[in-house]
Amino acid sequence: MDTLNLAWLLIAIPLVSSAVLLLLGRASDSWGHWLGVLASAAAAVLAIVILVQLLGLAADDRVANVHLFDWITAGDLTVSAGLLVDPLSVTFALLITFVGTLIHIYAVAYMSHDADRRRFFAYLNLFIAAMLVLVLADSYALLFLGWEGVGLASYLLIGFWNQNTEYAVAAKKAFVMNRVGDMGMLVAMMAMFATFGAVDFETVFGAASGAGQGAMTLIGLMLVLAACGKSAQFPLQAWLGDAMAGPTPVSALIHAATMVTAGVYLIVRSGPIFEHTPTAQLVAAIIGAVTLLFGAIVGCAKDDIKKVLAASTMSQIGYMMLAAGLGPIGYAFAIFHLITHGFFKAGMFLGAGSVMHGMGDEVNMRGFGNLSKYMKVTWITFMAGWLAIIGIPPFSGFWSKDKIIESAFVGEGWQPWVFGTVALVGAGITAFYMSRLFFMTFHGKARWNDGSNEAPGPERHPHESPALMTVPMIVLAVGAIALGGVLSIGDTFVSWLEPVTGHVEHHEPVLPVPVIMASTIVLVLIGAFLAWRQYAASAVPVTPPAGTVLTRAARVDLYQDAVNEGVFMRPGQHLTRTLVYTDTAVVDGAVNGLGSGTLGWGERLRRLQNGFVRSYAAVMLIGVIGALVVVLASRV
């Protein structure tokens, strides 16, 4: 188990690298990005070594607790900082370090013109370290440390170009909305401590069956709230779209592949808790289903390429959340989809970044078109991601998403029908908006100003990106094409995760599996065809048409900001104003009154300090006489 004991190095390497980059400052400007890449790559190699080590063990021995040190000791509570190395955490560690390393490499080229590239890499390394703390933690307390760490890194990276006020505001929005979820996490931990007297996984999961239904439901619902915040699920989804203010590698790594999936990880990891609280499970599934449709609808209306991808991320995490909410039968598929999604969505984000790179940072898809001619590698890798996400066999997404749809149809009563239908319809809509994105960007007529046509905007000279950017895209595209299929052979992935998710008996869906599969593919093809007809075969207007009520609503994210502002922000502002008024009038009034009273008395007493030595001497004399009188009076 030697290598497993070195798991802490996974976290330490990027953390040290981040500290070095931040502390050295400009001195490391010239080589800092390579140090960042190296740290990430070293962590990836270590993760692979640990994976190999685990694979060499019997399935039941693949869970290792690595105790590091006693972290918090207070009264009865002892929280030790330890790492839990098991198939689930190693899977995540691999995803994070591997995709992370590719994105690091990509960012070396993507950020080459940025004066603050070193700082960017420091933050990226910090993120990697924090995310690894999150997934490797063996207790909710340590998980929370990583949870906050990734929140911080996300905040720093969204606001990386904080000289732009809008971006800084977006960062703040993400931070604040994440805090709402974090409150859920905190309350859940407090409830755990109250119920079990501990917050480490082993104790909590071991005692979960003995706890009361109410406490378990509270913990479960609070964990779902935490997951909603971090994973941008309904109703805390509003920050993700704005988070696209960050540089594209950030969007790819944090807001597509890894951090936003932490909520799904949390629910799968907390499986033993959810087992005892069907209510929370159902809530998670409903939230997943709602977000799935929400993201899909929003994605159909957006013209900003990154925002479409963000909406798509939201929708895909909705799938994962739905799967996680289905219980043990969905856990493995949720993680499976998470992994494949990490590859193809990161690939597509990098592709979007490559397109922006070639198009002078333009993000409006209505100003793209026919880019396939100019950016071959980007086009092909993006195509792989597109086919994967809409679920065309044998691309990765098909294997994972189809399993989720099948699982959604499992069960009794109304639930399989509702969840199954939503998942099915969602797949169709996904196909539509992703095809829309793909066709609008790479096909149809060029709508950008190439110097000869009448298109508005500055002149563009699209070109392929350098190898440092294309190679990571190619690697991710390979993952998007093959990973799902490879891991599905003989249910490799599901059985690999079994030590964590538990073995699940096969359940028959309410509809036959071939019917589900066939209808999914038909819906996907219909969606893709509609998109092709509208956005590739016919001309795309450069200025967006008025659209229907639904389109207009979707363009503004289904009024999510308006609702948040109306329901929370305004009343909150009124409340704070009232409090401020009370504070100034009542509290400050009392305090200031005391202050001015003291001042007045001081002003009067000040007169005694007239600066005349003789007055002071007179006071001394009076004092001496007084003291004498007192002493003598007591003797008489």
Add this chain to the structure above:
Amino acid sequence: MSPLEISTGEAVLFWVLAPLMVAGALSLLFAKRPVHIAVSMAGVMIGLAIMYIMLEAPFLGVAQIVVYTGAVMMLFLFVIMLAGVDSSESLVETIKGQRWIAVVGMLGLLVLVIAVVTRATLPPAVGLAEANADTNPVGVARLIFGDYIFAFELTAALLITAAVGALVLSHRRRLSPKIGQKELAEAKLAAYGKGGSAEGVTPPAGPGVYARHNSADMPALDAAGIPIDSSVVTVLRVRGQEAEAADLDSDRVARIATGEPMVPEIAPATETTKENEE
């Protein structure tokens, strides 16, 4: 030990000295000129010295005369000459109520101290005959160089510190080159050569004029008959002790004004001696 007998001679001396000392001390409250106060204080110190000797402390009595009368009070006089000679102070109180507080405080203190002293039950007086067996200075010396040797050494340090402190406090850093007699004379002559005033080139006018009234408080007159202020010592002028022409008899002033010769006559000569005696 036999109780102390206080001789009649001592009592008489006490009753003679005590009122004199109190009177001398009261000059602190009522005299205007610091010099007067300092001199009367010196008298009080001498009275105290005599009292020490009466109290069988001849060493302390001598030390009192040497230290207080001889050194401290003379130092006071020096400083008065240096700083306070022309600052005869008005006795009008400026701080409201200060005088009342002072009077009440003094009376209170007096009543308290006297009441305590007179009402206290004191042991019968022992006298120092035994302690002074080897003469008083020897007895005191045994204590000072015995029990109090450490305190005594400390006072040495204290005195050194005080001397250095006084040097530091009264030291002034020179900001401009020193102007000696030679430089001053040269500067004055140079100024005169450029058409400046002759003041300083010729010796200053001495006080006293009119041949028959040459005391130092009388300003000299220049050729035009105008008094020369600088001919009278500054201190006298500041203290308002300067005489003016009006103080003299008008007859002589009139004669000066009309330019009559000032040859003394026989009859006024006696008058002159009279005035000089004044």
Add this chain to the structure above:
Amino acid sequence: MSLVNYLVLSGILFSIGSIAVLTRRNAIVAFMGVELMLNAANLTLVTFGRLHGDLHGQVIAFFVMVVAAAEVVIGLAIIVSIFRTRGSASIDDANLLKS
């Protein structure tokens, strides 16, 4: 005639010294008042020494004298330097410490 007379005289001198400190504005005069108070205390010490037949009183008086001499030197130096800078020997003029 008893030794108490000396003590009463000492009390009178002390009171005169204290009132001088309180009322006189000339720093030198006020300082002389302080000296008078010190001497009155000395007189008490010597008187009680004689009363108890003990030389310690005289020794303490001796030390008081030494300390008073040092104090006078410093005090007068301060007065002189204040007089030099402010052109006045009045205590009331040195009131810069008032708020």
